Amino acid sequence: MNPKHQPAPRRRVFVDMDGVVVDFAGYLFDLNSARVLLGASPLSADDMKRQRGAYVAMPPLPGAIEAVRELIAAGFEVWLATKPPTGVPWAYADKVQWVLDWLPELARRIILTHDKGLLGSSSDVLIDDNPENSRGQRFPGTLIRFDQQMHGWGKVLAQLLPVSIEAAMPLRERAFWPSEQEAA
Numbered sequence: 001m002n003p004k005h006q007p008a009p010r011r012r013v014f015v016d017m018d019g020v021v022v023d024f025a026g027y028l029f030d031l032n033s034a035r036v037l038l039g040a041s042p043l044s045a046d047d048m049k050r051q052r053g054a055y056v057a058m059p060p061l062p063g064a065i066e067a068v069r070e071l072i073a074a075g076f077e078v079w080l081a082t083k084p085p086t087g088v089p090w091a092y093a094d095k096v097q098w099v100l101d102w103l104p105e106l107a108r109r110i111i112l113t114h115d116k117g118l119l120g121s122s123s124d125v126l127i128d129d130n131p132e133n134s135r136g137q138r139f140p141g142t143l144i145r146f147d148q149q150m151h152g153w154g155k156v157l158a159q160l161l162p163v164s165i166e167a168a169m170p171l172r173e174r175a176f177w178p179s180e181q182e183a184a
């Protein structure tokens, strides 16, 4: 096949789940508030992770679903990349169920991994609130540290959407891409 007729590679954006699209902290807070009201002791984050159904019940962060869909609409190839709790097999399934419930268009774009450094290439993007938790600091592309307190998805979209047209262009034709690794 003539290389000119091959589809151009699209820029991939790997999106962490907990703390980026899933309101993990908010769910834990609400769960423990309810438990205290009922006279039960609060759960640690690790204990909560082991509860069947916990990852299905977590709500999305405000604006996150819409933001992911904006990235998709802008031409980025979006993947979800999440580290499941080690040794808790139902949590793996619960995370997949969450995606089917909230972002079914990404049903074939789910990566469960303890090592996000294995993902992507130098032209790709990782959005993660705690990259060191899953070796995301070794990601070879652009790392965007997500901070819900510091403008969250609004800041991410402001960085990525201006270059979205280039997301669908062959790498050699791209004129601009922020190459800096954003500091925390």
Ligand SMILES: [Mg+2]
Pocket (backbone or CB within 6 Å): 016, 017, 018, 019, 020, 128, 129, 130
């Ligand atoms: Mg996270």
